[in-house]
Amino acid sequence: QVQLVESGGGVVQPGRSLRLSCAASGFTFNRYVMNWVRQAPGKGLEWVTLISFDGTDKYYAASVKGRFTVSRDNSKNTLYLQMNSLRSEDTAFYYCARRRLDAFDLWGQGTLVTVSS
């Protein structure tokens, strides 16, 4: 079954760190650019970061650059998002999404990150 499953969300205090994971299955993971997209409760979608097929190229939204790091382990078919120095405005559902033909063609179900003291 072709799917993406995120994990690692939870409640974290401001300034602390959290690492999200996204397990891919049912397709050849190392052939795809992967992304993280987030959505604050009741708000719109915000692209966060993308990583190339082999992990050599990474791009970040200005709102997270310098605090978040994307990585992937193609041997484990897993995408990661290391989030440091978390702020209240980082509270959101975090989705991993596959990029194909310049579109997000496959999404996970999302994992909720709540930054609160």
Added chain:
Amino acid sequence: SSELTQDPAVSVALGQTVKITCRGDSLRTYYASWYQQKPGQAPIVVIYDRNNRPSGIPDRFSASSSGNTASLTITGAQAEDEAAYYCNSRDGSGNHLVFGGGTSLTVL
């Protein structure tokens, strides 16, 4: 500019046609893709690669583009089309991605 602008809300009578627009400078260079999101669910792509529909997306969904404006048209809107719709494209650099603010569609 890296922004994509959408009208916050649009309504359409059942069975009528509605156009949802997305404006941004980068759309002069890059195509938009379109996403439907219903409450409590992850988004799904409804249009990609200029005007292509994934399998399972009804042919009442179509897209067009002119200048700095991309449009999603639903011809004969159904009750199940009530959702939020987001456009997405690259920014001017081509390396970053950006979403429009979303349009909430109500089917009356």
